[in-house]
Amino acid sequence: MLYREAGQFKASYEADQQIFPILQDRIGVLLLIGFFALAVPLFADQYWLKAILIPVLIFSLAAIGLNILTGYAGQLSLGSAAFMAVGAFGAYNFMLRIDGMPFLVAILLGGLCAALVGVMFGLPSLRIKGFYLAVATLAAQFFIVWALVKIEWFSNYSSSGVITAQQIEILGFAFEGPQSKYLLTLFVVVVMALAAKNMVRSTTGRSWMAVRDMDVAAEVIGIRLMRTKLTAFAVSSFYCGVAGALYAYTYIGTVEPEGFNLDLSFKILFMIIIGGVGSIMGSFLGAAFIVLLPIALDVFVPMLLGDLVSSSFVSNLQLIVFGGLIVFFLIVEPHGLARLWQIGKEKLRLWPFPH
Amino acid sequence: MNLKKTVILGAAVAGLLGSSMAIAAEQFIGLPSYRVGPYAAGGSGIFGGWIDYMQMINERDGGINGVKLAWEECETEYNNARGVECYERLKEKGETGNSVFQPLSTGITYSVLDKVAKDKIPLVTMGYGRTDAADGRVFPYVFPLITTYWSQATTMIKYIAGKEGGTDKLKGKKIALLYHDSAYGKESHAVLEKMAERYGYELTKLAVAHPGNEQQSQWLQIRQLRPDWVILWGWGVMNPTALKSAAKTGFSREKMVGVWWSGAEEDTVPAGSAAKGFTAAGYNVAGADYPVIKDIEKFVYAKGHGNMEDKSRVGSVYYNRGVVHGLITVEAIRKAQEKYGKGKALTGEQVRWGFENLDMDDKRLGELGATGFLPPLKTSCMDHEGSGKVKYQQWDGNKWNVVTDWIDADKELVRGMIEESAAAYAKEKGITPRDCSKEM
Numbered sequence: 001m002l003y004r005e006a007g008q009f010k011a012s013y014e015a016d017q018q019i020f021p022i023l024q025d026r027i028g029v030l031l032l033i034g035f036f037a038l039a040v041p042l043f044a045d046q047y048w049l050k051a052i053l054i055p056v057l058i059f060s061l062a063a064i065g066l067n068i069l070t071g072y073a074g075q076l077s078l079g080s081a082a083f084m085a086v087g088a089f090g091a092y093n094f095m096l097r098i099d100g101m102p103f104l105v106a107i108l109l110g111g112l113c114a115a116l117v118g119v120m121f122g123l124p125s126l127r128i129k130g131f132y133l134a135v136a137t138l139a140a141q142f143f144i145v146w147a148l149v150k151i152e153w154f155s156n157y158s159s160s161g162v163i164t165a166q167q168i169e170i171l172g173f174a175f176e177g178p179q180s181k182y183l184l185t186l187f188v189v190v191v192m193a194l195a196a197k198n199m200v201r202s203t204t205g206r207s208w209m210a211v212r213d214m215d216v217a218a219e220v221i222g223i224r225l226m227r228t229k230l231t232a233f234a235v236s237s238f239y240c241g242v243a244g245a246l247y248a249y250t251y252i253g254t255v256e257p258e259g260f261n262l263d264l265s266f267k268i269l270f271m272i273i274i275g276g277v278g279s280i281m282g283s284f285l286g287a288a289f290i291v292l293l294p295i296a297l298d299v300f301v302p303m304l305l306g307d308l309v310s311s312s313f314v315s316n317l318q319l320i321v322f323g324g325l326i327v328f329f330l331i332v333e334p335h336g337l338a339r340l341w342q343i344g345k346e347k348l349r350l351w352p353f354p355h
Numbered sequence: 356m357n358l359k360k361t362v363i364l365g366a367a368v369a370g371l372l373g374s375s376m377a378i379a380a381e382q383f384i385g386l387p388s389y390r391v392g393p394y395a396a397g398g399s400g401i402f403g404g405w406i407d408y409m410q411m412i413n414e415r416d417g418g419i420n421g422v423k424l425a426w427e428e429c430e431t432e433y434n435n436a437r438g439v440e441c442y443e444r445l446k447e448k449g450e451t452g453n454s455v456f457q458p459l460s461t462g463i464t465y466s467v468l469d470k471v472a473k474d475k476i477p478l479v480t481m482g483y484g485r486t487d488a489a490d491g492r493v494f495p496y497v498f499p500l501i502t503t504y505w506s507q508a509t510t511m512i513k514y515i516a517g518k519e520g521g522t523d524k525l526k527g528k529k530i531a532l533l534y535h536d537s538a539y540g541k542e543s544h545a546v547l548e549k550m551a552e553r554y555g556y557e558l559t560k561l562a563v564a565h566p567g568n569e570q571q572s573q574w575l576q577i578r579q580l581r582p583d584w585v586i587l588w589g590w591g592v593m594n595p596t597a598l599k600s601a602a603k604t605g606f607s608r609e610k611m612v613g614v615w616w617s618g619a620e621e622d623t624v625p626a627g628s629a630a631k632g633f634t635a636a637g638y639n640v641a642g643a644d645y646p647v648i649k650d651i652e653k654f655v656y657a658k659g660h661g662n663m664e665d666k667s668r669v670g671s672v673y674y675n676r677g678v679v680h681g682l683i684t685v686e687a688i689r690k691a692q693e694k695y696g697k698g699k700a701l702t703g704e705q706v707r708w709g710f711e712n713l714d715m716d717d718k719r720l721g722e723l724g725a726t727g728f729l730p731p732l733k734t735s736c737m738d739h740e741g742s743g744k745v746k747y748q749q750w751d752g753n754k755w756n757v758v759t760d761w762i763d764a765d766k767e768l769v770r771g772m773i774e775e776s777a778a779a780y781a782k783e784k785g786i787t788p789r790d791c792s793k794e795m
Contacts (some may be wrong), residue, residue, distance in 0.1 A: 034611075046443065047443045047444060047446070051439060051442075051443035052438075052440070053438055126484075146536075149541075159487075159541070159542065159545060159776060160461075160485070160538040160539075160541065160542055162465050164465075164784070172442075251464065251468045252435060252436070252439060253469050253470070254465040254466055255435075255465075255466075256435075256461075256465060258538065259462055259535055263434070269678045295440055295444075298429060299444075302428070308663055310389040311394075311662070312399055312664060315388075315430045316390070316432065
């Protein structure tokens, strides 16, 4: 009853082609954005903004990137963290070497660098598939991190290979406090998430899905495999790259190449598996799950067990519980958290008269 | 039913929170520890020793001038993002907020480097981290106490020169540097190259990819090169692998010198007999025969409060390193209390003053029961390193034995490089260095 689209007639093509064709969705998304853009900065304290919300947003963006490649185009990748690194180091170098470089342009250029590298490492996808492709992208993961350490120009010859993000300034306004950094991150993430949502229903997105479902069939109906797979790699790496640049500039501040290691790639992969493969909203849910759950466990497990057991035991217990919960969610809903929302939506449509 | 459960749980949580808030006059210390993951061996030893020392101070002395020490652990898993979260979470805890942050991870150190100055919390990076932070004018809130990687590199060459019979004998000698291919491993390059120019030894750098359990090609190169010495700049599993590979290659372990992250029981025991004769640097020594360790056993372990699950690790290199962290942190708080009021909980800003004015000479170390346990330490506004001395220990197959006295770093060389690097950082970040003549 609450969620019923009956009576919403579309009289024009524009109305029918909106990103969110259903009124309730539009209101919901606007309310969500409004809540996170207006209410949260007013009421959340520093800790929530700096340590919880900003990373969740950034990892959501990276997860969207991987979801485009893996969830929509069906190409398994283990190099997401490396593409983030390219974005972070790219943006840093553009800011450093070009005077008066606007920040937003720098992160976009960083993303473009990542897209370029992504296309390069996407070339093997034309010949190999599935797990074998995952191994090829694993090469990207190791090669890029190695190259960033090895070639000192990337880190501006810093003795330890670490880069420190410059001050962010847009139109003379310095982004220093957690509120402003959070809003900046939110803005970039919302714009890019909406763009992704739109893209996956466009011709590009549909050809990705066609290739994912069966590439031979896709080829037969006239989809060019090479272009489709490479655009998926480019767009996906672009998203990861921008996420990496935000990670360096609005979150950590000082990053080293080793920070973007295989662990992080796996984490992003887990985010989309838990959140929902092939779903933009799932990327947000997955990122929130993977980032927040370990922190919540670290806060609550010692509180509940207190001094009863040793701290090593508590630390190990957190990992066990975390792993257990992942298994639990995958058994209860193999298609991820986004699928739960989907089911909820179906139920709401029929409620209160399910028959 | 469900509602009732929620209410009861909520009340229990609130009760727990309430009870922990009721205690007064406490100095809070946030511990970003790591007890899981690849570096758990180091983390559990160091944080265990540190907690045991603070526990001992609470039990034996009733705190520092009556101010009890309180702490809370936050698991970082040696992961930068988790470290930042811990930093933010611990920041506001306790009566006066977190008074010191010591992450024991280079990555986390870099991640919070800019934040600490804003939040006024001292960042102590003993034996790791950013070397040029030893210049206190540019980094008022960062303390790479006791010694830095660059200082350590100079003492290694001094140690080798001592074995060869003087620095003039170094000319034409071949030294191979087997290093962990990361920011950490590369810290050594600049100093060792500079010293190579000065003393005329030939330096060959051999990178080992993380984690370092594959070193065959590097040791093949060493076999062809036939160096006189091998410097092992390793971390974690790389160390025992290097020792075992050296034994296979037939390279004498007596001619291998390790850094302080290569010189713990966790590095040598897994290598078995291959580790015998290996020497490594340490800014603290191993052993349980020091009065400070005896006090921990008497006041903490005898009462069943010890933090270590495996009590035999008390007195190991990592454990003792944790005790050093405790010793220096407590001493800094004590020093700060002398200035800002005894018996009061201090803010991070006040504790920072304590770290900057540490004076732990031999006499003071004697009072603390730690003569020879760590080098004498004296910090100032200019010098946040404070000592630069290390001892060398040799593994005899069962335990580490100290084989040298404190070896001093080549201060003149290192200090010049530190100031140069710090000035470059200050310029990049637009920091105006403090004027140390105005500091009290």
